[in-house]
Amino acid sequence: MVEISDIRDVLKSLESLKGVVDTLSDDDDLFEKGLDSFGSVQLMLALEERFDIEFPDSALGRRSFSTIRIIRDTVAGLRQQEAA
Amino acid sequence: MNMHVEVAATVPGAAPVATDAPAGDLDARAKRAAEIAGRHADAVDREGRFPAEAVAALKAERLFGIQVPVSLGGEGASMSEIAEVCAILGRACSAAAMVFAMHHIKLASLVTHGQDSAWHAALMRRIAGEQMLIASSTTEAGIGGDLRNSLCAVEAQGTGDGDTFRLTKEASVISYGAQADLILATARRHPEAATSDQVLVALLADQITLERTSTWDTLGMRGTCSDGFLLKAEGLPLVQVLQKPFAEIAAQSMLAASHLLWGSVWFGIASYAVDRARAFVQAEARKKPGQVPPGALRLAEAANELQAMKSTVVAGLARYEAAKGDPDALSAIGFSIMLNNVKTTVSVQAVDIVQRALSVVGILGYKNGTPFSLGRQLRDVLSAPLMINNDRILSNTANLLLVQKGSGKLLSA
Numbered sequence: 001m002v003e004i005s006d007i008r009d010v011l012k013s014l015e016s017l018k019g020v021v022d023t024l025s026d027d028d029d030l031f032e033k034g035l036d037s038f039g040s041v042q043l044m045l046a047l048e049e050r051f052d053i054e055f056p057d058s059a060l061g062r063r064s065f066s067t068i069r070i071i072r073d074t075v076a077g078l079r080q081q082e083a084a
Numbered sequence: 085m086n087m088h089v090e091v092a093a094t095v096p097g098a099a100p101v102a103t104d105a106p107a108g109d110l111d112a113r114a115k116r117a118a119e120i121a122g123r124h125a126d127a128v129d130r131e132g133r134f135p136a137e138a139v140a141a142l143k144a145e146r147l148f149g150i151q152v153p154v155s156l157g158g159e160g161a162s163m164s165e166i167a168e169v170c171a172i173l174g175r176a177c178s179a180a181a182m183v184f185a186m187h188h189i190k191l192a193s194l195v196t197h198g199q200d201s202a203w204h205a206a207l208m209r210r211i212a213g214e215q216m217l218i219a220s221s222t223t224e225a226g227i228g229g230d231l232r233n234s235l236c237a238v239e240a241q242g243t244g245d246g247d248t249f250r251l252t253k254e255a256s257v258i259s260y261g262a263q264a265d266l267i268l269a270t271a272r273r274h275p276e277a278a279t280s281d282q283v284l285v286a287l288l289a290d291q292i293t294l295e296r297t298s299t300w301d302t303l304g305m306r307g308t309c310s311d312g313f314l315l316k317a318e319g320l321p322l323v324q325v326l327q328k329p330f331a332e333i334a335a336q337s338m339l340a341a342s343h344l345l346w347g348s349v350w351f352g353i354a355s356y357a358v359d360r361a362r363a364f365v366q367a368e369a370r371k372k373p374g375q376v377p378p379g380a381l382r383l384a385e386a387a388n389e390l391q392a393m394k395s396t397v398v399a400g401l402a403r404y405e406a407a408k409g410d411p412d413a414l415s416a417i418g419f420s421i422m423l424n425n426v427k428t429t430v431s432v433q434a435v436d437i438v439q440r441a442l443s444v445v446g447i448l449g450y451k452n453g454t455p456f457s458l459g460r461q462l463r464d465v466l467s468a469p470l471m472i473n474n475d476r477i478l479s480n481t482a483n484l485l486l487v488q489k490g491s492g493k494l495l496s497a
């Protein structure tokens with residue numbers, strides 16, 4: 001299981017978001033809250049490391065990383081695929 | 085003679101009738117405009133003045149509206165068709181070509197992201213009808229060429245309805261800012277927004293004040309008149325702000341349009357230089373039949389690189405046309421990397437090609453006012469690696485490569 005709180009932990013490690021993570025709802029658009037392209041790459045790297053997954057190129061669009069809930073779903077989906 | 089002229093009844097709310105496009109296809113129209121641009125290119129460069137004759141010719145050929153959809157009074161031209169016009173103009177006058185390219189880069193953002201806003205749809209209709217010229221203000225004092233961050237912010241005015249806004253931007257470079265009918269400017273969404281939370285705002289020339297803060301006296305691209313301005317807008321309707329986050333506008337239309345259309349202008353400059361070198365070598369060959377002139381080898385190298393440059397631009401255009409209308413494809417990391425690579429590759433190739441061509445024609449190219457002069461072209465093309473600095477773009481690519489996987493395929497992305 002991937003919990004929303006796990007994703008929040010990872011977000012707190014990012015320079016561009018760490019100050020605001022606690023004020024974000026699960027559905028806030030992270031790009032509107034200061035996530036930029038550098039930050040989103042750092043986020044992907046942190047998620048790959050933390051959950052031992054690799055994002056395929058098809059999952060590297062903006063949409064997969066736009067909200068905390070979507071990130072959780074993307075990560076959970078990838079974990080399931082890799083377990084299968 | 086019928087002296088009584090019937091005044092056509094105006095149908096309330098009817099769309100203005102689109103003026104018929106001038107004779108010939110886009111190529112023919114572009115070539116006529118390029119002919120005029122070329123005639124004035126040296127004066128534009130020498131005097132560092134706006135290419136007014138070329139812009140008037142582009143308007144007469146109605147080329148400023150071609151990208152606007154047919155339903156809004158334009159011709160629905162594709163990015164590739166516009167790129168071809170950029171290349172044709174680039175051969176004649178780099179500054180005029182760059183003005184045309186920058187106008188269409190801005191228009192691409194309106195066409196891609198503004199059609200569901202009534203205000204912006206009406207604006208596009210005006211752009212096509214009146215051949216309005218659009219300028220761009222992204223560069224800002226304190227931010228430089230970092231497109232994806234802004235300091236200035238859209239400030240909603242008034243407490244109750246809050247329907248208007250104010251904006252003050254230290255715009256350190258706005259090409260033809262003083263001549264444009266419309267400026268599209270980036271700004272933070274509101275005064276508390278993060279520097280990367282940007283929007284794109286449409287500002288009509290008669291709605292703003294521009295106080296010149298620096299003058300564009302440069303090595304090349306002198307006719308773009310890219311002065312610095314303090315831009316101020318007050319009491320403008322909030323509907324003029326495009327609602328889509330600028331991050332998406334940048335990813336889905338602006339970066340692609342910028343790199344592909346700039347690349348096409350630079351291709352035009354480089355191909356002109358190679359043509360001059362070829363004409364020079366051919367003249368030498370005719371003078372001494374039976375011998376291959378010494379410059380021919382250098383010409384072969386320049387032609388070789390020009391072909392590689394062309395392939396890069398054309399492949400980029402093809403990838404863009406294939407991805408067009410698919411936001412996921414357009415915002416994929418691989419797509420950004422591809423576009424970044426197009427820009428950094430062709431901007432360097434263009435400089436190299438013009439330099440090689442100059443070494444072929446020699447002193448006649450170095451001198452001004454000869455049929456082989458390449459000084460203006462060389463000075464103009466030297467802006468290519470700096471126009472959004474290649475180091476900035478490469479470091480962005482380096483960041484994206486940390487997560488890209490790549491397909492290893494030849495024929496697909």
Ligand SMILES: Cc1cc2nc3c(=O)[nH]c(=O)nc-3n(C[C@H](O)[C@H](O)[C@H](O)COP(=O)(O)OP(=O)(O)OC[C@H]3O[C@@H](n4cnc5c(N)ncnc54)[C@H](O)[C@@H]3O)c2cc1C
Pocket residue numbers: 182186219220221222223224227228229230257258259260305308310467470471472473475476477479480
């Ligand atoms: C012909 C022409 C027309 C233009 N017209 C317009 C216009 O109409 N509107 C507009 O807004 N702008 C315009 N510009 C400006 C352009 O878009 C860029 O903003 C500008 O060229 C960048 O200027 P810069 O070198 O000061 O800035 P920067 O990009 O800030 O670069 C400064 C230096 O810092 C280095 N650097 C900066 N960031 C990084 C990084 N992340 N990694 C590595 N190195 C870095 C670069 O190597 C460079 O040497 C125009 C430029 C030209 C040449």
